[in-house]
Amino acid sequence: MRALFAFVVLGLALVAATAPAGGATSECHGIQQCIHVPGPWVVVPAHGSAQYLLACPQGRSVVGGLDAQVTSRKVHVEFEGRLGAPVQPGITTTRYALFRAVSTAGKVQEFQPVLGCIPTQGGGGRSTVSARVTPPGPAPEFRSRIVVVGPAQVRVARVACLANESLAGSWEAVAFRTRKPPLAVRAALVHARLVVTGKHVAVTASATDALSVDDHAIVQAGAECVQ
Numbered sequence: 001m002r003a004l005f006a007f008v009v010l011g012l013a014l015v016a017a018t019a020p021a022g023g024a025t026s027e028c029h030g031i032q033q034c035i036h037v038p039g040p041w042v043v044v045p046a047h048g049s050a051q052y053l054l055a056c057p058q059g060r061s062v063v064g065g066l067d068a069q070v071t072s073r074k075v076h077v078e079f080e081g082r083l084g085a086p087v088q089p090g091i092t093t094t095r096y097a098l099f100r101a102v103s104t105a106g107k108v109q110e111f112q113p114v115l116g117c118i119p120t121q122g123g124g125g126r127s128t129v130s131a132r133v134t135p136p137g138p139a140p141e142f143r144s145r146i147v148v149v150g151p152a153q154v155r156v157a158r159v160a161c162l163a164n165e166s167l168a169g170s171w172e173a174v175a176f177r178t179r180k181p182p183l184a185v186r187a188a189l190v191h192a193r194l195v196v197t198g199k200h201v202a203v204t205a206s207a208t209d210a211l212s213v214d215d216h217a218i219v220q221a222g223a224e225c226v227q
Contacts, residue, residue: 025067027116035061037115044075044103044111049169055096056117063093065116068136074105076137076168076226077113089118102140102168104226111136137227140168144222149190152209161199161225169224170196172203177216190217199225 028034039054056063068077080098084091099113147155161167172194176182189211193204205219 025069025114027065027067027114029065029116031064031116031118033119034064035115035117035119037117039099039113039115041071041110041112042099042101044101044109046103046105046107046109049100049102050111051098051100052113053096053098054113054115056115058095059120061117061119062089062095063097063115064089064118066097066099067114067116068099068101069112069114070101070134070136071109071111072103072105073134073137074226075101075103075109075111076140077101077111078139079113101136102224102226104166104168141165141225142222143225144220146218146220147205149205149207149211149217149219150213151207151211154204154206155219157203157205157219157221159201159221159223161223165199165225165227167196167199167201167223168226170194170201171220171222173220173222174205175218175220177218178214182215186211186215189215190219192219194221199223 028036035057037054037056039052042050042052044050066079070077078100080100081087081092082094097113097115101111103109143159143161145157145159147157149155172192174187174190174192176186190205190207195202195204201221201223203219203221207217211217
C-alpha cells in the first residue's frame with residue numbers, strides 16, 4: 001500500500017507537467033479489440049530509477065499489450081510481470097502494470113507508459129495519432145554472482161557490467177540452499193555489505209562461527225546493466 005501511495009502521489013504531481021506530443025505506439029498491435037490507455041509522463045532522475053503504476057478501466061479489461069514513449073534512447077523501460085503459466089493476459093498481467101524506467105542520460109528524463117487493454121465485455125477502440133516517436137532503449141540486463149559462505153568465513157562476490165554498458169542498479173542477497181526456510185536466528189548469522197565502484201559491484205559476505213555447514217548459506221551480488 002505504501003508503494004502504491006507513492007505512485008499515486010507521483011502521478012498527481014506530474015499532471016501539470018508539459019510533455020511532448022504522443023506518438024504512434026504498438027501496445028495494441030495484433031489485438032482486435034483494444035483500449036488504448038496512455039499514462040502521464042513520469043520523471044526519471046538523472047541517476048536512478050522511477051516507477052509508475054498504470055491501470056486499465058475499472059472492471060472492464062486486462063492488460064494485453066504494453067509500450068512506452070521516452071525523451072531519450074538512454075531511457076530503458078520494463079514492466080513487472082507476474083509468475084505463472086502460460087504467459088498471457090490475466091496470468092502474467094492483471095488490470096494494471098507496474099512500469100520501471102532507468103536512465104543513463106546523466107540528466108533528468110521522462111517516460112510515458114502506455115497500456116493496450118483487452119475488454120472483458122464488449123469492445124474497445126484504439127485512439128491513434130501520428131507523430132515521430134523515440135522508442136525506448138533495450139531492456140536492462142541483470143547480472144549476478146554467488147559465493148558460498150561457511151562458518152567464520154569471509155567471501156566476496158563481484159559482478160560488473162560490460163564495457164558498452166552502464167550500471168543502473170545493484171543489490172545484495174543472502175540465501176540458504178536448504179529444502180526448508182531457515183529460522184530467523186540462522187539467517188542473522190550471515191551479513192552482506194555492498195560496495196559499488198564504477199561499473200563494478202562487490203558484496204562482502206561474512207558469517208559467524210555459529211553458522212553450520214548444513215545451512216548452505218550463499219550471498220549474491222547483482223548488477224542492473226543498460227546500454
